[in-house]
Amino acid sequence: MGSGFLHIAVIALFCLNLLACSGGPLKLNKVAKTDIDMVVDMHWRTIDQSLIVLMGKLYERNPDELHKTPNATILSRQQQLWATPLDQQTAYLGKSELSAMDVALDVHFKGDRVYAVMAGLRGMLSRSYGYIDDFYLFDTPDQQALYNSARNVEILVWRLKHRLDANGERLLFTNGFDKPPYNLSFERLFGKIIAYQDMMATITSERSQRSINYATHSILRMAFLPI
DSSP: OOHHHHHHHHHHHHHHHHHHHHOSOOOHHHHSOOHHHHHHHHHHHHHHHHHHHHHHHHHHHOHHHHTTSTTOOHHHHHHHHHTSOGGGTTGGGTSOHHHHHHHHTOTTOOSOHHHHHHHHHHHHHHHHTTTOSSOOTTOOOOHHHHHHHHHHHHHHHHHHHHOBOTTSOBSSOOSBOSSSSOBOHHHHHHHHHHHHHHHHHHHHHHHHTOOOOOOOGGGGGSSOOOO
16 A cells, blocks of 8 residues: 555544544645644745735836836736746746746846746745645655755845946846935845745755755855756
8 A cells, every 4th residue: 555545544534533523514724734834835925925025126126127018017017927827937938937037137138127037036936845835734845945946046136236238237226225225125025035945944854854955155156056
């Protein structure tokens, strides 16, 4: 008898016992979630909310990108991206999530850089969770993918600061240091996302008893790490 069958049988018996005791209907999603699953759910939802805010702020800071799509608003572009399945965020470019972030910060790219960056970023982060946004008993994210995704956010932040056009201007503006009051809100948002991914990587590593291969600082300005 396979282990998968035994797992299902255990859950089924557990559900029946609870149902018999309660005398009422039982929702499987309440039974098949552990405390860790709920923590993962909370982490992903918090990150996803941060991404919504980040996308809005990027458009506010780079309004020319929004104008590349006729009649677009910040809300309509957010709704478009969030209506796209997690594993198809960058399908419109015909590229992977990591390639999309590369393309978005290529000086020759003519499309909406904000949308491309956010599609790549959201897709990459969701991929580190296995493209799952609702976790149950046997759903365990890969600790290395979570860790690598945090490093990729750091790489993206570095590129946003250093990728310039032919006139020496940033391809996408984020934090503002030109005059007081300085705008550090992007730094706080990115820092929050990185911290949540690192925390989830540690939790998952301890749960699965699998170690994390830590990247050296010297590679963080090179290619994105695989997810």
